[in-house]
Amino acid sequence: MEWMAWTLPTALFFGVIAALLITFTVLAIKFPETPRMGVLRIETTRGDRLFITLLGSAFINLIWLGLEIGPQPYALLACLVYAAAVFRWV
Known part of the structure; x- marks a missing residue:
């Protein structure tokens, strides 16, 4: 590497x-699985929700860095909460 x-x-x-x-x-x-309808009112599968989670987590980390909210490892906690919400409600 x-x-x-x-x-x-x-x-x-x-x-x-x-x-x-x-x-x-x-x-x-x-x-x-069959696609399900969530709060976004679009049909999503597991893969769709994973993509939304990864994309959103990238933005969370960029915002965290840009605004200097706190130590970067804490952004991981925010991403995990976001991921749980996406897989639950989207």
């Missing part, structure tokens, strides 16, 4: 994303 100058946190981040994609692929194959 030296050619990309990756750090351990960067490698872990992309490893977690890859693991999530693999997990959701296996879940979709083993337990197919």
Whole structure:
């Protein structure tokens, strides 16, 4: 990984994303689901909600950095709360 100058946190981040994609692929194959309607009034599947969560988490982290709200690891807690809300109500 030296050619990309990756750090351990960067490698872990992309490893977690890859693991999530693999997990959701296996879940979709083993337990197919029908789309459901949430508060956004659009039909979403697990994969859609994962995408919305990842996109929203990126924005949460950017805002956290830009506004200097606090230490960056606390943004992870905000992202986890956001993810729980998305998977529950969207």
